[in-house]
Ligand SMILES: Cc1nc(NNC(=O)[C@H](CC2CCCC2)CN(O)CO)c(F)c(N2CCN3CCOC[C@@H]3C2)n1
């Protein structure tokens with residue numbers, strides 16, 4: 001069972017690696033890891049289990065976060081119409097995306113980041129993701145809203161990108177940059 005002690009934290013080099021493609025058909029070991037990642041999300045969203053094992057709630061998890069530098073993600077999230085998106089994928093890839101951008105209005109967090117990092121994280125509003133399921137089926141899914149944001153956050157982890165890398169430097173006109181002389 002994956003618990004928080006298995007989740008590596010910022011500063012661990014694996015979080016900044018580009019994860020390797022999973023050789024298909026996936027090995028039993030890789031299928032077990034991906035299943036355990038999905039089990040973690042279910043457990044973390046169950047108040048009793050989460051409390052019992054001290055799990056932080058999660059709607060997504062990427063294999064590098066448990067120190068496995070392979071292209072595997074699990075997502076368990078509902079959209080605003082209460083449609084449940086439950087996907088465990090090998091080698092997920094964003095194959096197309098909208099020009100339109102969106103963001104979570106309260107910014108993002110990360111199970112590998114034990115601090116609040118304020119700021120809006122720009123994401124594509126709509127994406128199409130292709131990947132391979134645990135059963136070995138190649139699928140293509142069109143996503144928007146929160147599910148689209150979650151998939152982008154997880155796929156970023158496969159490329160060594162953290163959510164705060166995307167927070168824009170303040171464009172606040174009243175925030176005068178410090179002249180170099182005083183840096
Ligand atoms: C939005 C949200 N982020 C939660 N945590 N952070 C995560 O999932 C990180 C990934 C998300 C951070 C922003 C985008 C992706 C994990 N990440 O680091 C993996 O890379 C939540 F827990 C959560 N929800 C809402 C739904 N609720 C259903 C009932 O159970 C509790 C659950 C709580 N919503």
Ligand code: NI
Nearest residue numbers: 109110111112
């Ligand atoms: Ni994360």
